[in-house]
Amino acid sequence: MHVPLLQIxxxxxxxxxxxxxxxxxxxxxxxxxGRRRAARHPAPGRRPLQVVAADVRRLGRSLALVPAGSPMARRRALAAAYDDVLVEAADLLEVPHELRTTPEGPARDLERLRLLASLEGAGLAVRH
Known part of the structure; x- marks a missing residue:
């Protein structure tokens, strides 16, 4: 079968x-x-500020009430969770901080206190 070149x-x-x-x-x-999929499954956004503030208060209380003799891993895990919600609150309120870059120890504790004061100054109720 021969097909003409013009036809090819x-x-x-x-x-x-x-x-x-x-x-x-x-x-x-x-x-x-993609638009339909996004409408059916909205991307998770930021958590409401009220929820973050409640977590700041709850974790602050939990960290302050760690009983003596508790495993150090528990205290460190609570401190890490507390730092995470402090950073989240600072991001929501656009409060500058250096908590993520400050190494563990007294310098980090001081930065945590400074950030708490800044968040209170920005209007966040961080203590009950």
């Missing part, structure tokens, strides 16, 4: 045109399905 060239041109046309269509379909 025309077929290739049609295939090339279809490929060029399907690219934008596929991109449009992907964008549309």
């Amino acid at each position: 060239g025309g077929t290739v041109a049609v295939i090339a045109a279809l490929i060029a046309w399907t690219g934008p269509v596929v991109r449009w379909i992907r964008r549309a399905s």
